[in-house]
Amino acid sequence: xxxxxxxxxxxxxxxxxxxxxxxxxxxxxxxxxxxxxxxxxxxxxxxxxxxxxxxxxxxxxxxxxxxxxxxxxxxxxxxxxxxxxxxxxxxxxxxxxxxxxxxxxxxxxxxxxxxxxxxxxxxxxxxxxxxxxxxxxxxxxxxxxxxxxxxxxxxxxxxxxxxxxxxxxxxxxxxxxxxxxxxxxxxxxxxxxxxxxxxxxxxxxxxxxxxxxxxxxxxxxxxxxxxxxxxxxxxxxxxxxxxxxxxxxxxxxxxxxxxxxxxxxxxxxxxxxxxxxxxxxxxxxxxxxxxxxxxxxxxxxxxxxxxxxxxxxxxxxxxxxxxxxxxxxxxxxxxxxxxxxxxxxxxxxxxxxxx
Amino acid sequence: xxxxxxxxxxxxxxxxxxxxxxxxxxxxxxxxxxxxxxxxxxxxxxxxxxxxxxxxxxxxxxxxxxxxxxxxxxxxxxxxxxxxxxxxxxxxxxxxxxxxxxxxxxxxxxxxxxxxxxxxxxxxxxxxxxxxxxxxxxxxxxxxxxxxxxxxxxxxxxxxxxxxxxxxxxxxxxxxxxxxxxxxxxxxxxxxxxxxxxxxxxxxxxxxxxxxxxxxxxxxxxxxxxxxxxxxxxxxxxxxxxxxxxxxxxxxxx
Numbered sequence: 001x002x003x004x005x006x007x008x009x010x011x012x013x014x015x016x017x018x019x020x021x022x023x024x025x026x027x028x029x030x031x032x033x034x035x036x037x038x039x040x041x042x043x044x045x046x047x048x049x050x051x052x053x054x055x056x057x058x059x060x061x062x063x064x065x066x067x068x069x070x071x072x073x074x075x076x077x078x079x080x081x082x083x084x085x086x087x088x089x090x091x092x093x094x095x096x097x098x099x100x101x102x103x104x105x106x107x108x109x110x111x112x113x114x115x116x117x118x119x120x121x122x123x124x125x126x127x128x129x130x131x132x133x134x135x136x137x138x139x140x141x142x143x144x145x146x147x148x149x150x151x152x153x154x155x156x157x158x159x160x161x162x163x164x165x166x167x168x169x170x171x172x173x174x175x176x177x178x179x180x181x182x183x184x185x186x187x188x189x190x191x192x193x194x195x196x197x198x199x200x201x202x203x204x205x206x207x208x209x210x211x212x213x214x215x216x217x218x219x220x221x222x223x224x225x226x227x228x229x230x231x232x233x234x235x236x237x238x239x240x241x242x243x244x245x246x247x248x249x250x251x252x253x254x255x256x257x258x259x260x261x262x263x264x265x266x267x268x269x270x271x272x273x274x275x276x277x278x279x280x281x282x283x284x285x286x287x288x289x290x291x292x293x294x295x296x297x298x299x300x301x302x303x304x305x306x307x308x309x310x311x312x313x314x315x316x317x318x319x320x321x322x323x324x325x326x327x328x329x330x331x332x333x334x335x336x337x338x339x340x341x342x343x344x345x346x347x348x349x350x351x352x353x354x355x
Numbered sequence: 356x357x358x359x360x361x362x363x364x365x366x367x368x369x370x371x372x373x374x375x376x377x378x379x380x381x382x383x384x385x386x387x388x389x390x391x392x393x394x395x396x397x398x399x400x401x402x403x404x405x406x407x408x409x410x411x412x413x414x415x416x417x418x419x420x421x422x423x424x425x426x427x428x429x430x431x432x433x434x435x436x437x438x439x440x441x442x443x444x445x446x447x448x449x450x451x452x453x454x455x456x457x458x459x460x461x462x463x464x465x466x467x468x469x470x471x472x473x474x475x476x477x478x479x480x481x482x483x484x485x486x487x488x489x490x491x492x493x494x495x496x497x498x499x500x501x502x503x504x505x506x507x508x509x510x511x512x513x514x515x516x517x518x519x520x521x522x523x524x525x526x527x528x529x530x531x532x533x534x535x536x537x538x539x540x541x542x543x544x545x546x547x548x549x550x551x552x553x554x555x556x557x558x559x560x561x562x563x564x565x566x567x568x569x570x571x572x573x574x575x576x577x578x579x580x581x582x583x584x585x586x587x588x589x590x591x592x593x594x595x596x597x598x599x600x601x602x603x604x605x606x607x608x609x
Contacts, residue, residue, distance in 0.1 A: 185374035
């Protein structure tokens with residue numbers, strides 16, 4: 001915690017409070033009998049100007065005796081003792097000033113008057129101390145609350161960052177195992193295709209790792225990755241898997257979080273096409289319109305397919321990432337119309353600024 | 356050397372991916388004693404092919420459309436040794452639990468493949484528990500059935516549990532009543548009960564399990580017994596213990 005800064009702000013607050021305190025002291029000195037307004041005023045201002053003798057050390061005594069974690073008797077003892085010492089110090093300093101002022105002709109005898117009022121001034125000092133203490137306790141509590149809030153926010157930001165990193169690093173191992181098995185089959189059937197598949201897989205992995213490190217990517221880059229992914233899955237599923245793209249040219253320059261669409265397309269294959277004996281079609285439609293980017297991933301599926309345990313997790317992650325990046329300005333909708341499973345995203349269309 | 360090693364084997368390869376089937380077919384080429392009787396691209400075909408070819412070894416993929424490998428096992432029983440093939444090691448673990456002869460993880464290596472084959476040969480003839488019991492073991496704990504698979508000849512029917520009205524014990528079988536039809540399945544009623552969500556299905560009688568959603572009212576019937584009237588008018592006997600279970604569940608729901 002920034003101790004120095006906090007003390008500085010206390011000092012500033014005291015400067016503001018000094019004027020009313022000076023007036024109050026002048027009033028107290030003048031009222032009962034006889035000290036001239038001039039004398040009372042000068043003395044009041046003098047005492048107020050050294051008031052920090054009380055208020056600033058009070059801040060330390062508050063810190064060494066935090067109100068929630070100190071026993072009541074210790075709290076009382078600490079502050080009673082601090083009040084005594086500080087007020088006496090303040091009184092002593094005030095007295096020296098009064099002595100000095102007495103040399104001024106207009107203020108002759110002010111030291112004697114001061115001594116007469118010593119008890120009153122002492123009492124006022126104790127009251128100031130108590131006011132200062134309560135003020136400090138309130139600000140300390142506020143500081144603690146603020147610090148707690150900041151820390152909570154930092155933790156949640158860190159957690160989100162971690163989640164995103166994990167998400168970006170995530171390459172479905174089963175996709176790899178199945179692809180490797182396909183390559184293994186191709187080595188004897190069609191070695192050239194096996195090599196192509198190795199290259200595709202290598203490209204896909206490199207793109208995934210590369211994109212994952214960025215905060216935003218152009219849609220064209222993500223599309224490249226999706227096409228590689230689909231090419232690999234097409235080798236695996238053969239004629240069972242087809243893909244249709246309807247990509248508007250303007251949409252390709254739009255920026256979006258990396259690997260946002262990959263899990264959607266992967267889901268379409270894994271939970272959609274893989275569950276159909278005859279296979280089916282995955283459709284990707286993307287367009288930019290009225291400042292928004294609209295993305296549709298649609299696939300045929302078997303509504304009665306045996307549920308798979310990881311279902312829904314990918315969608316949830318995409319939703320969380322959209323929320324983290326765009327808040328309420330982006331949406332994800334799922335529509336299951338008979339034998340079609342549709343996921344539509346809508347997000348603000350951002351483009352790279354021209355250098 | 357066991358005598359079974361001298362005979363010819365008929366194997367079935369079940370996988371929805373052509374390339375995955377190819378790997379197994381290729382590995383089998385060096386085992387002259389094994390003929391590939393058929394290749395199937397999904398579970399339905401597999402159930403049919405088992406009835407038709409009576410194979411004595413099955414390579415069975417776990418994740419397939421419509422019927423999973425575990426569903427197939429439940430339907431065909433365990434007279435035939437099964438080697439599960441999967442890319443998912445958690446399924447492999449479950450395959451082991453269901454006393455599958457062995458499992459192979461994709462991508463499959465030849466040495467591992469040959470070892471699994473040896474194991475299958477030595478384990479032929481071992482008595483294994485019935486298929487539906489194995490399938491129950493294969494189900495992850497704390498997870499209830501979402502659907503029932505029934506085989507009538509070679510015709511396979513899938514019944515989502517929500518569409519099951521009630522089940523009735525009939526000797527070694529249970530009759531599953533759904534939408535006015537009854538399907539016979541080789542399973543004990545206790546075995547079925549164990550797989551169903553106890554918050555939705557109640558054993559109201561020694562021989563009956565009912566879907567709570569279908570019960571309209573309970574009527575007294577003779578001394579100590581009652582009848583449950585279902586939405587379609589079916590009347591099922593309710594035993595005293597069954598009534599207590601039913602009542603406890605209904606009270607809980609209030």
